[in-house]
Amino acid sequence: MQWLIPKHNYTEKGGPLSDRPFFSFVPRKVPNHTQEVLFSSPVDSRDRTLHFVRQDHLHIVSLNHRNAPISRIGKMHVTEERQEAFLIALKNTLGVQGLAYLTTCNRVEFILVDEAYFCMGRLQQLFQMFEPDPAELRSLMGTAMVLHGEEAARHLLRVSAGLESMVLGEREILTQIRSSLERSRQWGLAGDQLRITERIAVETAKRIFTETDVSRRSVSVNALGWKAFQEQAIPTDAPVLMIGAGQTNGNIARYLAKQGYNAVHVINRTAPKAEALAASRDWTWGDLSGLHDALSKSPAAIFLCTGSDAPILDEAQASMLPEGQVFVLDLSVPTGVTDAFRSRNNTTVVGIAELKPMADANVAGRRDALGDCQHIIDESLIELSHRLQQREVELALRELPALLAAVRSTALGEVFANELAELDGETRNLVDRIVDYLEKKYVSVPMKLAREAVMEHLDKP
Numbered sequence: 125m126q127w128l129i130p131k132h133n134y135t136e137k138g139g140p141l142s143d144r145p146f147f148s149f150v151p152r153k154v155p156n157h158t159q160e161v162l163f164s165s166p167v168d169s170r171d172r173t174l175h176f177v178r179q180d181h182l183h184i185v186s187l188n189h190r191n192a193p194i195s196r197i198g199k200m201h202v203t204e205e206r207q208e209a210f211l212i213a214l215k216n217t218l219g220v221q222g223l224a225y226l227t228t229c230n231r232v233e234f235i236l237v238d239e240a241y242f243c244m245g246r247l248q249q250l251f252q253m254f255e256p257d258p259a260e261l262r263s264l265m266g267t268a269m270v271l272h273g274e275e276a277a278r279h280l281l282r283v284s285a286g287l288e289s290m291v292l293g294e295r296e297i298l299t300q301i302r303s304s305l306e307r308s309r310q311w312g313l314a315g316d317q318l319r320i321t322e323r324i325a326v327e328t329a330k331r332i333f334t335e336t337d338v339s340r341r342s343v344s345v346n347a348l349g350w351k352a353f354q355e356q357a358i359p360t361d362a363p364v365l366m367i368g369a370g371q372t373n374g375n376i377a378r379y380l381a382k383q384g385y386n387a388v389h390v391i392n393r394t395a396p397k398a399e400a401l402a403a404s405r406d407w408t409w410g411d412l413s414g415l416h417d418a419l420s421k422s423p424a425a426i427f428l429c430t431g432s433d434a435p436i437l438d439e440a441q442a443s444m445l446p447e448g449q450v451f452v453l454d455l456s457v458p459t460g461v462t463d464a465f466r467s468r469n470n471t472t473v474v475g476i477a478e479l480k481p482m483a484d485a486n487v488a489g490r491r492d493a494l495g496d497c498q499h500i501i502d503e504s505l506i507e508l509s510h511r512l513q514q515r516e517v518e519l520a521l522r523e524l525p526a527l528l529a530a531v532r533s534t535a536l537g538e539v540f541a542n543e544l545a546e547l548d549g550e551t552r553n554l555v556d557r558i559v560d561y562l563e564k565k566y567v568s569v570p571m572k573l574a575r576e577a578v579m580e581h582l583d584k585p
Contacts, residue, residue, distance in 0.1 A: 179509065181221070181317065183242035184276040185250060186269040188231035189290045194476045196267065198458020200232040200254060203431040208311050214253050215313055218246055222318050224308040226283075228300055229345055229372070229457045229476050230290050235280065235305075237317045242272065277321065277508060281501050284325040285332040286339065287494070290476075290483045291348065293339035298329045316519075320511050328504040335500065338493040346375040348482045349453045352474045353425060356451045360384045362424035367415070367436055369397040372429040372455050381405050389418055393430070412436075419444040429455040439464035442471075528563050535559075 187197050202210050207225060215223045222237030234250060236242060244265070251264045271279050279288070284301050286293045305322045308314035333339050358364075364385055366373055369392040380388055388407040391414055392398035398409035410418070419441055430436060437452070442465045450468075454461045454475040466473050536544060536559065544552060 179277045179505075179512065180273045181237055181239045182273060182276045182280075182321065183236040183238065184269075184271045184279055185234040185236070185242075185247065186231065186271070186279065187264075187267065188233075188269075188288065189476075189480065190288070191269050192267045194230060195458065196263065197230065197232055199256070199260070201227050201431070201433070201457045203433065207307065210253070211308070211311065211313055214250065217249055217253060222308075222315055223313045224305050224318055226301055226304045227457065228297065229455050231283075231288075233280075233283065235318065237314070242270065274505060277505060278501060280321065281325055281328045281504055282497075285329040285497065285501075287332075287497055290480060291345060292483075292491070293333075294344045295329075295333060295339060296344050296346075298326065301325065316515055317512070320515060321508060324504055324508045324511065328500060331500050331504075332497050336493040336496040338497055340493075344375075345455065345476070345479060345483070346372055346379075348479045349455060349474065350376065350379045351482070352479070353427075353451060353453055356425070356472070358424045358451065361387055363421055364388045364425045364427070365418050365423035366390045366401075366427045367412075367460070368392060368428060368430040368456070369401040370429060370431070373427055374401060376427050376429075376453075377401055377405065389421075389423075391415060391418055393432075415441065416444050420446070422446040422448055422450075424450065426450065426452045427455075428452060428460045430460055432456070432460065433458070435462045435465075436460045437465045438462040441465060442468040524566075528566050532559060532563055 187200055189197075202225065211223055211225055218236070218238075219240075220236050220238040220242075224235040226233040226235065247268065247270060248261070248265060251261055251268075256264060280301075282288050284298050286295060286297050289297050302322065305314060305318055308318065360383060362385075364380065364387060366377065366388060369390055373390075377388075377390075386406070388402070388405070390398040390402040390407055390409045391412055392401075392409075393412055395409065395411040398411065401407075402409040415436070422445065426437070428436060435458075436456070437454075437460060439462065445468070447470070449470045450472070452461060452465075452471065452473045454473060457476075459475055461473050461475065465471070544555065547555065
């Protein structure tokens with residue numbers, strides 16, 4: 125028999141671009157009365173070459189604390205409850221094969237998969253989904269970092285390991301990336317390419333965290349905010365207001381409870397989520413309708429982190445606060461505090477922008493480890509290329525078992541049916557066992573040879 129692997133292009137949906145059968149089986153010598161094709165499909169000489177997958181179809185659009193102000197990043201934020209519908213619409217608008225979206229307090233990353241080049245026209249389409257005015261659109265187009273292929277993969281590995289974070293080496297970003305990619309898979313937006321890339325990103329980050337000193341004594345943005353709060357020396361019996369009950373404020377809640385703060389009131393858009401954060405700590409809770417009442421009780425500190433598109437604390441809320449000192453830690457994206465609220469007397473507001481100098485200082489002493497990190501990332505990029513191309517072979521060969529089963533069925537049920545009918549039971553059983561063995565070998569041997577061919581190709585200079 126003759127088996128051929130045709131050239132095809134990998135797609136994010138996990139299959140070839142063509143539905144044409146992959147293999148051609150033609151018996152070379154059989155009795156005259158069986159001179160018929162058991163299984164055949166048209167394969168020309170151009171299809172004899174395996175198309176090796178590269179990382180060229182990965183594209184990333186990044187707005188982060190290095191290339192854009194926090195206010196501009198905030199405008200690209202999509203609340204979690206809106207993300208599924210928004211990303212499905214974005215994927216259809218851009219016509220890409222795969223899409224994931226990462227949003228944190230200091231970065232937004234659009235992780236895209238498509239064989240076609242992600243040009244400026246598509247970048248403009250992406251930003252227009254956020255309905256910017258002409259000036260904002262020009263600013264976004266001029267600010268965004270757009271990466272393709274290996275450089276996009278390198279960037280994603282660096283982000284996953286905290287090497288691009290505001291706090292060098294912080295580990296929380298890895299959890300955020302895994303969550304964003306998991307949501308994309310659940311929503312049917314991501315396939316094999318992003319699944320394999322995520323696995324490599326996780327492995328790379330873990331190596332960097334354990335084999336280098338880059339994360340030694342690193343702290344998260346939450347921890348930096350907590351440090352800023354501690355500098356205020358607010359008594360543990362002072363009233364504290366927490367607005368938002370997500371992961372970030374969940375971390376702050378642990379700090380507060382550990383230090384013995386007991387007069388904490390938690391409010392959230394949905395009261396049950398606030399209750400889940402507060403009840404086990406004997407704190408009080410409510411929903412956002414009780415914000416004015418909570419402010420009127422003169423909290424000494426306010427921890428604010430929500431996914432609201434509009435600021436929570438504005439001039440009207442400032443007027444509800446009694447006179448006196450108040451500290452506000454705002455980790456919302458976009459910012460949850462207006463300039464009018466900031467201008468209130470005796471008000472200290474610490475946001476992402478104010479935490480950046482602290483983050484820069486925290487980096488000192490750990491930059492020497494970046495060379496070791498780069499070596500690990502280089503190795504990971506090679507491994508990513510290997511795994512993508514091995515997956516390509518698996519996809520190309522995935523129909524082989526079914527095709528061989530069809531050959532067997534035709535041979536035993538039609539071509540040699542009369543001869544087999546004349547055999548005794550023991551001989552027929554032996555024939556079936558021989559055919560079973562050959563069928564398994566005709567599946568495993570080509571796959572092994574194809575994988576070896578891929579690795580041999582990769583090892584060539």
